[in-house]
Amino acid sequence: MASSKSLSSSIVINHATVRERADMPTFLHLCADRGLKSASIWSNEIDKVGEAVALTALRDTGIIVSGFNRIGPFVPEYIDRADVELERAARFGADHVFLFTGGLLTRGDSDLSSARRRAEDQIARLLEMAKTVGVKLAIEPLHPMLVGDRTVVGTLSHANDLCDALGPGIGIVVDVYHVWWDERLESEILRAGKAGRLLGFHVNDWLIPTKHLLTDRGMMGDGVIDLAAIHRMMRRAGFDGPVEVEIFSTDWWARDPAEVLDIAISRCNEIFGASNEGKHSQP
Amino acid sequence: MASSKSLSSSIVINHATVRERADMPTFLHLCADRGLKSASIWSNEIDKVGEAVALTALRDTGIIVSGFNRIGPFVPEYIDRADVELERAARFGADHVFLFTGGLLTRGDSDLSSARRRAEDQIARLLEMAKTVGVKLAIEPLHPMLVGDRTVVGTLSHANDLCDALGPGIGIVVDVYHVWWDERLESEILRAGKAGRLLGFHVNDWLIPTKHLLTDRGMMGDGVIDLAAIHRMMRRAGFDGPVEVEIFSTDWWARDPAEVLDIAISRCNEIFGASNEGKHSQP
Numbered sequence: 001m002a003s004s005k006s007l008s009s010s011i012v013i014n015h016a017t018v019r020e021r022a023d024m025p026t027f028l029h030l031c032a033d034r035g036l037k038s039a040s041i042w043s044n045e046i047d048k049v050g051e052a053v054a055l056t057a058l059r060d061t062g063i064i065v066s067g068f069n070r071i072g073p074f075v076p077e078y079i080d081r082a083d084v085e086l087e088r089a090a091r092f093g094a095d096h097v098f099l100f101t102g103g104l105l106t107r108g109d110s111d112l113s114s115a116r117r118r119a120e121d122q123i124a125r126l127l128e129m130a131k132t133v134g135v136k137l138a139i140e141p142l143h144p145m146l147v148g149d150r151t152v153v154g155t156l157s158h159a160n161d162l163c164d165a166l167g168p169g170i171g172i173v174v175d176v177y178h179v180w181w182d183e184r185l186e187s188e189i190l191r192a193g194k195a196g197r198l199l200g201f202h203v204n205d206w207l208i209p210t211k212h213l214l215t216d217r218g219m220m221g222d223g224v225i226d227l228a229a230i231h232r233m234m235r236r237a238g239f240d241g242p243v244e245v246e247i248f249s250t251d252w253w254a255r256d257p258a259e260v261l262d263i264a265i266s267r268c269n270e271i272f273g274a275s276n277e278g279k280h281s282q283p
Numbered sequence: 284m285a286s287s288k289s290l291s292s293s294i295v296i297n298h299a300t301v302r303e304r305a306d307m308p309t310f311l312h313l314c315a316d317r318g319l320k321s322a323s324i325w326s327n328e329i330d331k332v333g334e335a336v337a338l339t340a341l342r343d344t345g346i347i348v349s350g351f352n353r354i355g356p357f358v359p360e361y362i363d364r365a366d367v368e369l370e371r372a373a374r375f376g377a378d379h380v381f382l383f384t385g386g387l388l389t390r391g392d393s394d395l396s397s398a399r400r401r402a403e404d405q406i407a408r409l410l411e412m413a414k415t416v417g418v419k420l421a422i423e424p425l426h427p428m429l430v431g432d433r434t435v436v437g438t439l440s441h442a443n444d445l446c447d448a449l450g451p452g453i454g455i456v457v458d459v460y461h462v463w464w465d466e467r468l469e470s471e472i473l474r475a476g477k478a479g480r481l482l483g484f485h486v487n488d489w490l491i492p493t494k495h496l497l498t499d500r501g502m503m504g505d506g507v508i509d510l511a512a513i514h515r516m517m518r519r520a521g522f523d524g525p526v527e528v529e530i531f532s533t534d535w536w537a538r539d540p541a542e543v544l545d546i547a548i549s550r551c552n553e554i555f556g557a558s559n560e561g562k563h564s565q566p
Contacts, residue, residue: 104507105491105507110507110509111509111512112463112464112509116466143427143428144426144427144428144464144465145426145427145428145464145493145496147463147464148464148489148491148493148506148507149491149492154464154465154466155465155466157466157467158466161466180395180430181395181427181428181430181431181437182427182437182438183399183437183438183440183441183444184440206431208388208431208432209432209496210428210431210496213428213492213493213496223431224387224388224393224431226393226394226395229394
């Protein structure tokens with residue numbers, strides 16, 4: 001694994017990628033064993049092992065937290081404990097906290113425009129809370145096919161508009177799966193970069209055929225997304241953060257988590273290594 | 284069915300909705316029996332019964348052709364006979380002919396930008412041919428989830444940009460299934476309307492959950508799309524053409540075609556009747 005050392009420090013694995021067969025401490029140790037420095041985590045996975053165990057695993061491995069999942073969906077059950085989640089994110093030292101709005105159906109709206117206005121108002125309230133706690137919020141536009149039941153923010157341009165309206169304290173995570181098809185992809189990434197709001201870059205791949213709208217994402221290189229090109233757009237837009245692997249896939253969930261991480265790191269080195277080289281080849 | 288007579292003359296059924304159990308003559312007679320005046324047809328369905336039989340069925344029923352499917356995907360096998368298809372569309376008196384670009388994978392492209400440029404060049408060539416033959420071309424942006432394997436035009440804004448570049452002779456068909464999620468939906472419909480390029484309005488519904496990316500479209504009213512609101516946008520944009528029902532669905536394909544048409548017409552009357560009333564309540 002020596003040849004991948006230089007890049008692997010700038011790779012983040014999102015726990016969701018292996019969550020079915022690795023609890024949070026197991027996951028963090030798998031990351032640390034591979035030289036990874038940070039990871040993205042889920043609050044419901046902390047609940048499963050208890051916060052003390054989760055914090056100990058972080059301390060033992062030296063892993064720092066990149067993304068913290070998540071606030072939402074925006075229904076009372078989750079919104080009522082948003083302050084608790086934001087404080088937990090701060091305790092775990094997270095770089096940013098994901099908002100998950102839920103979709104049109106989540107609150108029983110029939111009209112997408114008003115569902116969007118309500119979600120935007122909710123985000124404004126959450127931003128005030130996040131500022132008090134001292135954590136950054138992240139919007140991740142999800143694929144338009146998820147606007148019915150998972151999100152009301154389906155494009156980078158909508159996310160940029162929202163951030164323009166809300167001001168500092170909130171930024172954008174670009175997940176290739178959700179945005180690769182957009183003819184405005186490059187201009188909207190540049191727009192986010194100019195505004196200094198690019199918080200993360202998630203990678204995976206779009207499979208042909210895609211068998212399920214939620215759980216059939218591909219490993220980088222197995223699908224049709226031009227990942228290296230989108231990575232270059234991110235770099236040109238000034239993003240110098242890590243590449244984060246987040247794959248929701250029943251196929252990959254069924255495999256050995258150690259093997260999944262090895263393959264993911266290897267693919268990241270193949271695909272993103274070259275464009276990352278200048279930055280990370282020095283110790 | 285008397286109460287629906289006033290609207291049903293402005294309803295078009297696309298043959299794809301019942302193609303699995305009704306050949307083209309059967310389909311046209313089902314439409315005529317219900318007082319429908321026009322229908323959208325498929326060239327491969329003409330092939331199945333032969334052009335003479337198809338033309339006779341049109342003449343016998345008095346049905347006129349709205350949309351003609353289709354030119355594409357853009358690979359030599361289909362492009363080489365584009366002139367033949369355009370001439371057939373003219374012979375069948377079609378109002379417009381659909382372009383089906385195919386997706387990123389269709390011609391083995393790895394780069395979406397260049398796949399788009401190549402498709403746009405191809406559309407420009409087809410437009411010259413269509414003008415010679417005297418038929419209008421229609422672009423129908425398809426859902427972003429189909430950009431991998433079915434289209435390179437995944438938004439109304441991209442379709443509008445394309446039409447701006449190409450000039451007269453080509454317009455846009457708005458299918459709710461593909462565009463309902465777009466935060467720019469209303470402004471892009473208005474933009475198309477102002478340019479006088481709205482050629483059609485296709486209806487169906489987005490089901491939750493959606494079980495298949497191609498063949499799980501819903502009957503109007505069974506999903507989450509605010510159909511009446513989008514219809515009002517079309518009317519405000521100056522579109523006064525028919526509502527066209529096009530449903531790709533293994534569930535609906537399995538049902539009796541006559542029943543499918545009755546339900547579709549009834550749903551159209553319920554959902555679009557009110558906003559259509561002023562226009563169609565007079566003989």
